[in-house]
Amino acid sequence: MLVKDFMTQNPLTVNGDISVIEAAELMKRHRVRRFPVLRNNEVVGIVTDRDLRSAGPSQVINFDKAERKLFPDLYDLLTKITVKDIMTRNIVTISPEKTIVTASLTMLKHKITGLPVVDDQKRLIGILTEGDIFKALVGFSASHLGKTLIGLTLEDRPGVLKDVADDIRESGGRMASILSSIKTGEKQMRQVYIRLMDDPPVNLEELKKSLEKEFELLFVIEDDVAIP
CATH class of the missing domain: 3.30.70.260 (ACT domain)
Structure with a gap:
């Protein structure tokens, strides 16, 4: 029932300097909904698909190459918005030794759907999402x-x-x-x-x-x- 037993290890991360366009492309390619944001191997934020949608209309964020030519000014503007401009900075993390129940209560309290998992040195070692908790519940039953x-x-x-x-x-x-x-x-x-x-x-x-x-x-x- 511990976080370390259900978390995704070595999650995909991004640098805060990449554009929201690049982050959206990475999310789409890897089929994930959030990225921890690292600076010098330290978690400094988290960016979600909702954050990206707030940065610009989803139909613009997900432009393909042909559509970009139709709206060059708008697309250029979005390439200048970086992940660090829109990410959540006051992040909530959790230890791998905490229980799934503690993780669930933490998510409910802060109204979030994912928790970066960090070790004693505050290094990112995993991520726990609401989907992982659903899988744990099914496993318990x-x-x-x-x-x-x-x-x-x-x-x-x-x-x-x-x-x-x-x-x-x-x-x-x-x-x-x-x-x-x-x-x-x-x-x-x-x-x-x-x-x-x-x-x-x-x-x-x-x-x-x-x-x-x-x-x-x-x-x-x-x-x-x-x-x-």
Whole structure:
């Protein structure tokens, strides 16, 4: 669950002196949405596709060679605007040893979609994006191992998860992952989400009846999205 396990290592970077036109071409070529900006191997800013669109109309930023000849003055103006003119300077970074949860909360707090990852010497070693966090979430849920997801509200007492596991086992199933959190209220309860492995197959109707007898069953659903 650490940032270093999900970040993109050795990300593409740019120098602040290149033009926004060059930066846009690089983003398009490499299919990325942001570049850390370096000066003397130090992260001094970050430039995103949104920054580039703000610098000039996207249809102008992405001119091809033929179109440039039609609007030479406008194109020349944009070639004079550099990345350092539009980049975000007060950047937020993160350590590779922080958790994915910390990274997620940091992004939410600052309303950003990417975090440069730096080591103890403040050297750039990676970048973590919202896409990386989505992949981490999918990995935690073990979606690649099974489609069936069970939601339960359980009394927060010792042995309750074992009771649920026993019901699943008796129905021929195996658990791929368990996600759990405390639900506060008059009586402390726990919300639990269990993903079942596709192999071996489970008698879902029998399992649902068994769980409903003992627990508050929220849902039993099957994800129909293929996980790469």
